[in-house]
Amino acid sequence: MTFDDYAVDPDSEDSSRPPVRTRLSEAIAAAVADLSAAGVASPRVDAELLAAHVLELPRGRLLLVDGIRAGELHRFRTLVAERARRIPLQHLLGTAAFRHVELSVGDGVFVPRPETELLAGWGIERTEPGATVVDLCSGSGAIAISVADESRAARVVAVERSPVALGYLRRNAAAFPAVEVVEGDVTDPSLLYELRGAVDVLLCNPPYVPEGTPVPPEVADHDPAEAVFGGADGLTVIREVVLRAAGLLKPGGVVGIEHDDVHGSAVPELLRADGRFAEVAAHADLAGRPRYTTARRT
Incomplete structure (x- = not known):
């Protein structure tokens, strides 16, 4: 039938x-x-x-x-x-559920995935009242808005470079006064220069899929490629995120970076090799696959 x-x-x-x-x-x-x-x-x-x-x-x-x-x-x-x-379900509904919020999404902005809720939760648990939190490669604002919704952070800075994604980000963040939207590129060494050494928690779900990796039609035809693919090895943007985290975090501040399941060893090694991080730890998603890495700024 x-x-x-x-x-x-x-x-x-x-x-x-x-x-x-x-x-x-x-x-x-x-x-x-x-x-x-x-x-x-x-x-x-x-x-x-x-x-x-x-x-x-x-x-x-x-x-x-x-x-x-x-x-x-x-x-x-x-x-x-x-x-x-194979038009994404979230595009048909007009929204994507993420933790306790509903986000406006559509063509031109990455649809947040359930596995990213784990990284957001890790960051929320480490956000003290009055903290400054930065969400790099923010997209629709899923991580930043969840932090603002579930913590008492004083300031949550959501950074995004795509003009289309920024439209969704600003719309989603409008109801959360703690969220500050910044148009910026994570590869820019001067990004958020005024916050150098002042950030308590830095989170990022960057583009990390290695180029050439087969992806479902929903991703290939509707998610923006710049939000999905991270260079030949998938680590091009993550390398820059590590540098930005080292410069922005205060001593004792923490970073969490989502990555592809093939990067379970590579991303922890990037953080260790930088020399400015301790307590580097790899975390799996609910399916047991490597999904995000965390560390503390020395």
Whole structure:
């Protein structure tokens, strides 16, 4: 069963007769089949989230809904067809969930991933009241905004260079007075020069995928390449982040850098080789893959 079995005229409902309804469970089952055939990694989750979006209710309440009206079914089918073309789910919803916040996302800004929540959580746990926190390569602002939302940091500086991403970042940060958006490039040695030696926590989810690495269509066709690929070995930007961290952190300040799962040894070694960091530690994601590295400024 696919959506071809549910050819419904969205304009068929009128006030002169009862609205046409399809069982919601059947519509979702058809969507799951179509998304599975298209190679979507989480077809049921995506189908249910799209249905909840159309019906304007939480996903957990779908079980309480029996039928879906013709107009709603038409909108649902349209969204499912777009998702089957591997348009990111978050673009269709208009937002991405990250820890306790909803972020505005779309073409031109990197969609934050669940694994980055681990790095953000590590940083939040180490952010003392009144601290100064820097989020480099901020993108949509996921890390910076989560720190502002969940800590009592006095200042959270979110740095991004992409004009398109900056638009999303400013929109997302508008409700968080502690977040200061800075247009800047992490490869610039003078970046945030006024904060040299004054930062308590520095976090970064940089572009780190080695060039030439196969990526899903959602990434290849919709995430900006400059936010995904980090040079031939994936470490081009990370090398600069290590230098910026060494200059910006105060003695005892901490840094956390997300990286590709092939960099489980390389990034810790970069921090050790710099000579200005101690307590270098590698951290795995929930799947057990190397995901981020942390250290303390000596």
